[in-house]
Amino acid sequence: MDRRQFLYLSGGIITLGACKKSNPEILQKKLTFPIHIDSNSKTGHLVKSAIELPITSNLRTETLIVGGGIAGLSAACSSPSKDFMVCELNTRLGGTSSALSINNTLYSQGAHYEHTYLQNYGKDGLKLLEKLQVIKFNSYTNLWDFVDQQHLISSEQETACYVHGEMKPSVLLNSELRKNFFDLLSQFKGDFPLPSTLIPSELHYLDHITFYDYLNKYLPIDGSFINAIDYQMLDDYGGTSKQVSALAGIHYYTCRPYYSNQSIELFSPVEGNYYFINKMANQIPSENLHCNHLVFGLKKEMNRWHIDVLDTKNMIRKKVIANTVVYAGQKHALRYVYPLAFPQFKDVSYTPWVVINIAVSNDIKLPNSKWQNDFISTDTTFLGFADSKIQNPNNNRVLTAYYCFPDMHHYSVQHLETSYEAIVHETIKKISDYYKKDISSAVQEVYIKLLGHAMPMPKTGYLTTSRKLSIDGLAFAGADTGRLPLLFDALDSGIQASKMISNTEI
Ligand SMILES: Cc1cc2nc3c(=O)[nH]c(=O)nc-3n(C[C@H](O)[C@H](O)[C@H](O)COP(=O)(O)OP(=O)(O)OC[C@H]3O[C@@H](n4cnc5c(N)ncnc54)[C@H](O)[C@@H]3O)c2cc1C
Incomplete structure (x- = not known):
């Protein structure tokens, strides 16, 4: 087991273990707000x-x-x-x-967003979305647009990244390696449509190697680069680069122009x-x-x-x-x-997810908050949180935190149904670290959703x-x-x- 894998496993165990033992340090402050649990375990x-x-x-x-x-x-x-x-x-x-x-x-x-870049999307799904009046074809630009434009998140409001205690402009930082990575993947541009069933069969060989092995073959990858890639793979696919296939990994970066100079908005209603x-x-x-x-x-x-x-x-x-x-x-x-x-x-492995909605007082000021607040730390199960104020400034503020646990942890996640105090404290603490401000006194109510077999990992x-x-x-x-x-x-x-x-x- 390499160090990365160890951190990945121990990350899951740290949080769950903390819940089991009700770590006295974490629980010093008494919970003064209601906590609701939603689970399917029965x-x-x-x-x-x-x-x-x-x-x-x-x-x-x-x-x-x-x-x-x-x-x-x-x-x-x-x-x-x-x-x-x-x-x-x-x-x-x-x-x-x-x-x-x-x-x-x-x-x-x-799930909380869809891309506005629908050019590589198949016609059946687009036809249904058009019938539902979710999208309409813009004959001037020759592109599909979302009808409810008020739910678009501009690229400036989109993301901020907290990487091991420091704010960074992006999870994948600018470097020679990053440039070479995108140069390597540029050969696949246009070949990776959605739905994934439309991917040309000549590319199916990429499903038989891991994304990590593929990258390692062509690039001088290093630990911090792979940590960033792993974060993104966990966030969208529930697995690290050593688990997901190169087909899935390349699809992530090439189906939509994540890292082009085009400014792409996201569609994310509250x-x-x-x-x-x-x-x-x-x-x-x-x-x-x-x-x-x-x-x-x-x-x-x-x-x-x-x-x-x-x-x-x-x-x-x-x-x-x-x-x-x-x-x-x-x-x-x-x-x-x-x-x-x-x-x-x-053969399908599902990763369990835990979603925690934290309703906070509208009076709290959280400058520089973004729609998606990415969080990279040694606890690789915690992926960050979204801020509803960016989606709609008129609503009450809810911070929604996401945890993705390793695929063998289904039963441990169910344990949170009865031992949830520590994960609530941990989450509030992490969000406070992110904002460099204690948000605990502003918390009004917490809702936890346990999603046992949530995400099929590619x-x-x-x-x-x-x-x-x-x-x-x-x-x-x-x-x-x-x-x-x-x-x-x-x-x-x-x-x-x-x-x-x-x-x-x-
Ligand atoms: C935390 C999280 C965040 C995500 N974020 C995004 C995102 O931002 N963008 C994105 O594109 N995708 C995202 N995804 C993926 C996306 O949610 C899924 O791909 C999609 O919603 C899956 O839909 P589904 O209908 O296939 O399955 P599910 O959503 O799993 O629906 C299956 C339904 O079947 C019901 N069911 C199961 N068994 C029975 C039974 N025996 N009898 C009756 N009912 C039954 C279940 O209760 C459930 O409601 C996310 C996934 C997770 C877990």
Whole structure:
């Protein structure tokens, strides 16, 4: 194990360990504000009790859609039939693009931005976004524009970086190495579209080496350069350069002109990518959307799909018979829901994330705060925080912190459900360090979202493994079907799943 890997592992353990032992130093100050926890850890128990319940309701539908995240809802919006039913196990739609309401305003609790650079994006997703009136084509510039321009974050307001105690202009600092890095990747410009399924097959060989090995082959990389690359890979993909493939790594830097001289704005409403969820949900009749509905069994019998559903609010077990199914829930659960299909997804590793929304008093002055405040330290699980004041100065201020834990730490993350004080203290302390100002007395309320199997990591082999995504009237959708963990890939996967089950063009 090299030092970097050691820090990566110990970073996870430091925070979790601190939570377990309730480090007295960290806990010196008593928490004086309410803390709310949102977690899905009870799902397993629900399934056990559901199996014992009698079936009290029988329903029929043309298509049952499992999951109300981006992929499930894009499948619903692309459905040629109006006869479909979306089952989402949570109380709210959104999945990893969810939001929570604080003082009647929605704040992101997961994915929170999309790029405005849509030139390399595939036509199906763009067509759906246009239909949803999210984007419109600008015939003067020949480019797609977001309709709600008020949600654009200008490049000056975008990012500040705190690197081992010092503010820096960028995570990847200007250097000869940085220049050579972009020169090396420039050969791929234009070849890396989104969705990732459109990447030309001649480039698939890049999926079989790690990004680290690829860079190490061509460049004299050093520790601080790799730390910066790792930070960016963790931030978007949930894995370090030694885990993610070169295909994923190069895609990150070449699909959108991250580091060109073009000034690219970001699209980031206060509610984050829940904005897209809301746009799609508004197109779907409310009677087709069923939150608090857990799908816990799928079986094909007599040419029809027989689906076991638990209404978790009323603890009612329902049997749904459907001609077709779109499965847009996380695939790791297939081992219980539909074990026959699980083997083709068993290579998918998910990284757990923890999102902490900290509502602070509007009176606090935080000069130089940016939309995204990157944070690089020895605790590599903490990736920084976003400031809602930059998105909308009229709303209450909420600072949203992001933690990404190593992929083997799912169960430790669940531990935070009961031992959360230390991570709250740690987060407030880190944000205070960032601003060089103690923000603790301004904190009003804290909301923690534990996302167990949150992000499918594009490690080597993941993007190009052949998977059968349509079996006998059942199609799989979701970012975790061998796609990049990005909004547009998830959106496209739902559209393609809908096509697969209906054999139609939308
Ligand atoms: C913390 C975080 C930040 C991110 N930030 C960004 C970003 O800024 N920009 C970006 O482009 N991407 C971002 N991503 C990635 C993006 O969120 C995802 O790619 C996308 O939202 C995935 O959508 P999905 O529908 O595939 O899956 P999910 O969002 O995981 O949705 C799956 C849904 O299915 C439901 N479900 C699962 N099983 C069942 C069942 N058996 N019965 C009923 N319902 C079920 C789940 O509850 C969930 O709602 C981020 C991801 C994370 C975790």
